[in-house]
Amino acid sequence: QVQLVESGGGLVQPGGSLRLSCAASGFTLDSGVIGWFRQAPGKEREAISCISNSDGSTFYADSVQGRFTVSRDNAKNTVYLQMNSLRPDDTAVYYCAAGTRLRMSWKVAILSPRSYDFWGQGTQVTVSS
Numbered sequence: 001q002v003q004l005v006e007s008g009g010g011l012v013q014p015g016g017s018l019r020l021s022c023a024a025s026g027f028t029l030d031s032g033v034i035g036w037f038r039q040a041p042g043k044e045r046e047a048i049s050c051i052s053n054s055d056g057s058t059f060y061a062d063s064v065q066g067r068f069t070v071s072r073d074n075a076k077n078t079v080y081l082q083m084n085s086l087r088p089d090d091t092a093v094y095y096c097a098a099g100t101r102l103r104m105s106w107k108v109a110i111l112s113p114r115s116y117d118f119w120g121q122g123t124q125v126t127v128s129s
Contacts, residue, residue, distance in 0.1 A: 001025075001026050002024075002025070002026035002027050002098075002117075002118050003024070003025045003026055003118075004022055004023070004024055004096050004097070004098060004118055004119060004120035005022070005023045005025075005120055005121070006020060006021065006022050006094065006095065006096050006120040006121065006122060006123040007020070007021045007023070007123060008020040008021050008123060009094060009123030009124045009125045010124075010125070010126070011126045011127075011128065012086055012125070012126070012127055013127070013128070013129050014086060014087055014088060014127055014128075014129055015085060015086065016086050016127070017082070017083060017084045017085075017086065018083045018086065018125060019080055019081070019082045019083070020036070020080065020081040020083065020094055020096075020123060020125075021078055021079075021080055022034065022036075022078060022079045022080070022081075022096030022120060023076070023077065023078045024077045024078065024079075024098065025077070027098070027100070028074075028077060029053045029072060029074055029077055029078075029079065029098075030053055030054065030074070031053050031054055031100065032052075032053050032054075032098060032099050032100040032101060032102050032103075033050050033051065033052055033053065033098075033099045033102035033103070033104060033110055034050065034051050034053060034070075034072070034079045034096060034097070034098055034099075035047055035049070035050045035096065035097045035098075035099060035110060035116055036048050036049040036050070036070060036079075036081050036094065036095070036096055036097075037094070037095045037096075037097060037113060038090075038092035038093065038094045038095070038125075039092055039093050039095070039122075040089075040091060040092040040093075043092075045095070045113050046061065047059075047061060047110065047111040047112075047113075048060070048061045048063065048064045048068065049061065049064060049068055049070040049081060050070070050104065050110045051070045051071070051072055051079060052103070052104040053072070055104075056072065057104045058070050059104065059110060064083075064090075067083065067084050067085045067086075068081060068082065068083050068084070069081070069082040069084075070082075079096060081094070081096075083125070086125075086127045087127060088127050088128060089127075090125060090127050091125060091126050091127050091128070092124075092125060093122040093123065093124050093125075094122065094123050094124075094125050095119055095120055095121075095122045095123075096119075096120045097113070097116035097117075097118065097119045097120070098116060098117055098118040098119075099115050099116040099117060100117050100118075101117075102115055102116070
C-alpha cells in the first residue's frame with residue numbers, strides 16, 4: 001500500500017524555522033517527482049517546491065525561493081522541506097505528493113496537483129506572533 005506521511009508542522013513565530021518530513025512507504029523514491037504543495041484557507045493548492053527522485057534537481061516557487069530548501073534521504077525514503085525566515089503568509093496546510101511518472105523537465109505538469117498520484121494527509125503550519 002502506497003502511503004505518504006507528513007510531519008513537522010506546528011506554530012512558529014515570524015522569522016522562525018520548521019522542517020517538514022515526507023516519509024514514503026509502499027514504493028521507493030527512485031523515479032518520478034516529489035512535490036510540496038500548500039493550501040491556505042480560501043485559496044487554491046499551490047506548488048511551492050519539487051525534487052526529482054532520479055537526479056535530485058529541484059524547483060522552487062518565487063514565493064519561497066531563497067527561504068525553503070527541499071532535500072531527500074533515499075536510505076530513509078524520506079523527503080524534507082526546510083523552511084526558514086517564515087512569514088505569516090506562509091500559514092497553510094502543507095502537503096507532499098508523489099508523481100511517479102513525472103519528470104522535472106515537464107515544467108507545467110510538475111506545478112499541477114492533478115499530475116500527482118499519491119498524497120499525504122497534510123500538516124498545518126501556522127506563522128504567528
